[in-house]
Amino acid sequence: MVAQQPKPLALTLGDPGGIGPELALKAWLASRLPGEEMSANTWKGSAMLPFCLIAPARIVRQYADLLTLDVPIAVIDDPSLTPDVFVNALPVFEIADNGSIVEPGIAAATTAPIVIDSIKTAVALTRQGRTSAVVTNPIQKSALYQAGFSHPGHTEFLAELAGPGTVPVMMLANSKLRVVPLTIHIALSQVQTALTIDLIVTQAKITAAAMMRDFGVARPRLAIAGLNPHAGEGGAMGTEEQTIIAPAITQLQAEGYDVIGPLPADTMFHEEARAAYDVALCPYHDQALIPVKTLDFHGGVNITLGLPFIRTSPDHGTALNIAGQGVARVDSLLAALNMASKMACNRLSPESPTI
Numbered sequence: 001m002v003a004q005q006p007k008p009l010a011l012t013l014g015d016p017g018g019i020g021p022e023l024a025l026k027a028w029l030a031s032r033l034p035g036e037e038m039s040a041n042t043w044k045g046s047a048m049l050p051f052c053l054i055a056p057a058r059i060v061r062q063y064a065d066l067l068t069l070d071v072p073i074a075v076i077d078d079p080s081l082t083p084d085v086f087v088n089a090l091p092v093f094e095i096a097d098n099g100s101i102v103e104p105g106i107a108a109a110t111t112a113p114i115v116i117d118s119i120k121t122a123v124a125l126t127r128q129g130r131t132s133a134v135v136t137n138p139i140q141k142s143a144l145y146q147a148g149f150s151h152p153g154h155t156e157f158l159a160e161l162a163g164p165g166t167v168p169v170m171m172l173a174n175s176k177l178r179v180v181p182l183t184i185h186i187a188l189s190q191v192q193t194a195l196t197i198d199l200i201v202t203q204a205k206i207t208a209a210a211m212m213r214d215f216g217v218a219r220p221r222l223a224i225a226g227l228n229p230h231a232g233e234g235g236a237m238g239t240e241e242q243t244i245i246a247p248a249i250t251q252l253q254a255e256g257y258d259v260i261g262p263l264p265a266d267t268m269f270h271e272e273a274r275a276a277y278d279v280a281l282c283p284y285h286d287q288a289l290i291p292v293k294t295l296d297f298h299g300g301v302n303i304t305l306g307l308p309f310i311r312t313s314p315d316h317g318t319a320l321n322i323a324g325q326g327v328a329r330v331d332s333l334l335a336a337l338n339m340a341s342k343m344a345c346n347r348l349s350p351e352s353p354t355i
């Protein structure tokens with residue numbers, strides 16, 4: 001039997017005023033100079049699949065000229081051309097261009113249609129089986145909200161594009177730690193209400209399934225953080241550990257999952273503590289993202305679990321403060337492209353997952 005070749009990756013533009021276009025150009029350059037732009041903590045050991053950038057070519061050319069990056073740009077109308085084109089040029093799958101002015105460092109609501117179209121097109125191509133995975137560049141959420149975008153971020157938007165019943169789970173991973181924030185883009189004051197036994201159990205099961213399927217962990221060990229200081233100190237500092245988190249853990253254990261907790265969040269991320277689990281599930285966004293970004297900001301990848309397609313992303317944002325200056329580091333995008341490549345390859349030969 002002839003081995004199936006993985007399709008190329010679909011890379012979105014992200015906010016045109018942010019560092020996404022620069023990173024796409026640099027990722028193509030880095031793919032031609034293996035090792036030169038990789039940090040010690042970047043994922044290594046497997047070939048990155050070629051990618052096509054889903055964008056108006058005008059914007060990509062603007063950044064290549066501004067930053068004097070020697071990147072030939074080839075417009076394509078079919079992603080299957082990507083592997084051949086990628087050898088000598090950055091393949092750009094052209095989408096509609098509304099002609100809005102792009103100023104590096106400024107996230108403008110006028111470019112929102114381009115940002116959204118790029119994401120929708122990448123998802124459509126991947127769901128049609130023409131690309132292997134969606135890799136997203138960062139979006140400036142505030143600019144999209146001004147243009148009427150109603151989703152808190154990619155994660156929720158991708159879930160809607162995936163269809164009813166989709167439960168997206170955000171995981172951030174680098175070479176030292178994997179975390180899942182159980183609640184994502186909501187105010188801290190809403191976390192207490194959002195955190196339920198059902199939410200924890202559902203997300204833990206999706207996480208465990210992904211750890212087995214995509215990350216090659218046969219029996220994933222999950223650790224669940226408490227919500228309150230000292231995991232509630234026996235109820236003296238909050239009761240969510242007793243009424244929500246512990247019952248969820250008991251239910252998961254009864255179903256055969258390897259789960260520990262609720263653990264005090266302040267002591268579960270040092271090196272020895274991390275050895276006790278494969279992924280940490282945390283009640284709120286910053287509880288999960290602060291440790292992973294602190295341990296290795298530039299090597300981190302954001303993965304959306306629970307979708308009917310693969311989606312990865314750099315762990316950082318649009319970095320408007322450095323956009324257009326040529327100083328943005330490409331490590332995290334390379335890590336995201338590499339991880340998507342590994343996931344796509346693993347899904348074609350599931351007996352040997354390697355992440």
Ligand SMILES: NC(=O)C1=CN([C@@H]2O[C@H](COP(=O)(O)OP(=O)(O)OC[C@H]3O[C@@H](n4cnc5c(N)ncnc54)[C@H](O)[C@@H]3O)[C@@H](O)[C@H]2O)C=CC1
Nearest residue numbers: 137138139140141142313315316317318319321322328329
């Ligand atoms: N997946 C996505 O679309 C994400 C989008 N965001 C959005 O990005 C916007 C800005 O978020 P911030 O909190 O300011 O975080 P940020 O990650 O954009 O910037 C934080 C700091 O890190 C630096 N930085 C970020 N990426 C870098 C890189 N590749 N190379 C060198 N330095 C880098 C920036 O210059 C800044 O000093 C917000 O609208 C946020 O919602 C944030 C995270 C993920």
Ligand SMILES: NCC(=O)COP(=O)(O)O
Nearest residue numbers: 153154155156289302313
């Ligand atoms: N802080 C992580 C983040 O905002 C990523 O969000 P998303 O756009 O990937 O949903």
